Every structure is written in C-alpha cells, then in structure tokens.
Amino acid sequence: MNPVRLVLKRHYSRFLSANPERLHFAAHSHHLWPDVTRDAVLACWDDAARLADRKWERVFGEIVPRAQAHAARILDLSRPEQIAFAPNTHELVMRLLSCLDETRPLRILTTDGEFMSFARQAARLEERPRVAVTRVATEPFATFQERFREAAATNDFELVYLSQVFFDSGWAVADLAGIVGAVRNPQALIVVDGYHGFCALPTSLRAIEPRAFYLAGGYKYAQSGEGVCFLHVPSGSSLRPLDTGWFAAFGRLTERPPGGVEYPDDGFRFWGATFDPTALYRFNAVMDWLEREGVTVERIHAHVRALQERFLAGLERRSSRALPVSALVTPRSLERQGHFLTFRIAEAAALARRLEERGVVVDVRGERLRLGFGIYHDEGDVERLLERLGAL
16 A cells, blocks of 8 residues: 555445535544444443443443543553543633632733634633733744744743644644743643644654643544543643532542542543543544554545645646635645645635535635545545536
8 A cells, every 4th residue: 555545435435425426625624434433333322231320430441541542642642541531622621721710810822823612712711801811823824933932931821822733724833842841931831722633743742741731632633523522631730620520530439538629640630520422432443443454643644645735736737716726825835734725715605605516515714715635535536626626
C-alpha cells in the first residue's frame, strides 16, 4: 500500500451506502463513522442487558482505561489516568472555570478565532465587571505566535485559552511549547483546544504535559460521533473544581471524609456525573480498528494532505470562478494546515446551498466556506467534487 494513499472506503459502507450520491466534504464538522461503530453501539447495549446495575464496573474497569490509553498514545502523554471524559467540551470548560476564585478579577487571554463553545462563554463572562478578556487576532498568521507569546508574557492572566487549529481557517499553531513557556503567571490555567488537531495532526504533548490542559473529542477526526470529549489534566494538579460531579468520587461512595469534599489525585478530579457510555464504546472501536489496520495519525495526515493538494491543483487547472484558489484563507503551501480548507468569498452561503442541491455537503461560517477531507475520501471523490463545482 502506498504510505500516503489509504484505501479504507469499504470500512464506511453503512454511512456511504445510506446516501450513495452524497459527496460528504464536511469531515471537519461531522466525520462519517466507520462500520465498527455500529457493532460498538450494540456491544454497549448488550453489556447493559447482561450486567444491568453492574455495567459501570465494566465501564470504569475496562472501557474507560482503554479509552484513556488510546488518547494518551495518540498525544504522546505519559499518564493515561490524567484523562477525564465528558459528553462535551463545554462541560469541561465550565469545570475549569469553576476552579478560579470568583471573588477576584479574572483576566483571560484568548484569540479571535475560537469556536463558539468557548467564545460565547467568554463573551458572557465579559459582561461581568470583574472579567476582562484580551483577544489576539489570528491573522496575519505569519506573526500570530509571536504576538500571542508577547501578550502571554506581558500580563498576569488567570486563564490562557487557544486552539491548536483554528476552526474558521484551518491554520495550525506549531509552537505550542513556546506559547505555554511564555505565560508569565505560573498559576495561570493554560488550555489548548485540540478538537481540530486530535487524530488529524501528529501531536506530541510531552513537552507541555506538566503545565497545560488539552481539550478534544470524538465528533470530528476521531470518527466516534457525539458524547466522547476529554480533558488532559496536568499531573499533580491540586485544583478543586466547584462544578464537581459524583463520578469524581466513584469507588469511594460509601466513605464520608471528615474534612470536606475530597478529590482524586488523577484526572478523575475533573469528572462529572452519569452519562451515556455508548460513545466511549464507539471511540474504542474506532481506535482499535485503526491500530489493527496500521493507520497512524501520520498516515491519516499524509492521505488528507494529498487530497487537499489534488483539489487545489484541480481548481487551478480549471480556473474555477465559483471557488478560486486566491480565496483560500491560509497560505497555499498548506504547510500548517488542518484537515479542512477555508475560502473567503462573499457568496459562501449561496455557494454552499448550490452545492447541496448537487449532493455536496460543505459548511459555512459567515463569508467562509469550509471543505473537510477524510480517510473515507479518495482521488475519485475529489474529481467528482471538482466536476460538480465546475458545473456551477
């Protein structure tokens, strides 16, 4: 097998056959699920039927540790037990925010390119007199890292929050270690939103593992659907989230600590409460399948990059007026590109509707049209996309 070209379409037969005329180029938004996820859903149901009340012993004794190990392996983390799961990243963000002293001023450093899961919450917090939010512009990309490091080193922020890959452009931050190291306040919470990086870009967090939190989930490139998000918690963290669920005390439910609310010494201090474990079964099934197939994040990234290059070359060759390469938001070199391409065009919404009429799924953010590529795509899909674009 060509180390760049992956031949995996057959493993997505149920999603693809359900709508065979559809060209789904929104892998960055809702990645199609491989067939193994259906078996995983049934396995979760069967465990519930077989074990009933005792299913949580299997979930926490086998399913969760396996999921933690997968996430740690992909991110080059040394301690899987520092991974906490939740149904969505917003729940984890709120738990982090609840660690901060509400009686003191809160200064937040972030960017103008954060997804609404954080941007909306930050804007609402900013309405309170004690909260001040500093937003560093992501563009121009060439100077972003330098500008963000300078801002982080200048003031004593209580919370520093930025994306690994920006959702509205696809541009990837390369020097996370440099940014983390630049943060002036040693007590600041540093949070990297890795949702567009996890299982898409080869990532090692080893250098920032002791200092930074990392958020991601399964809805996009981990191909596991909704409900499986996670937070890497730096080892040795003594934070006590005010927003705390009973799963943070799972295994010690009969104990009554005399000195107030206790927290575990690992990532479980950030767990919430009862959730549907089906998503964890799906996540493990996908990660197990990729391992069996020898599909690493490096190979996934190489496959997607080849498809992106083929698509852009096709646009250039055809001199597309509907979607000119000159409208690409990020540099044409794709040197620091996530797994979707973003085009800034005034008619983005209208073009997305016209593509949908032709069976092509993309998405829009304002004047930005996004096309996401995945490992269920091949060269033929790219050519069909070009043909349907050319017919507009």
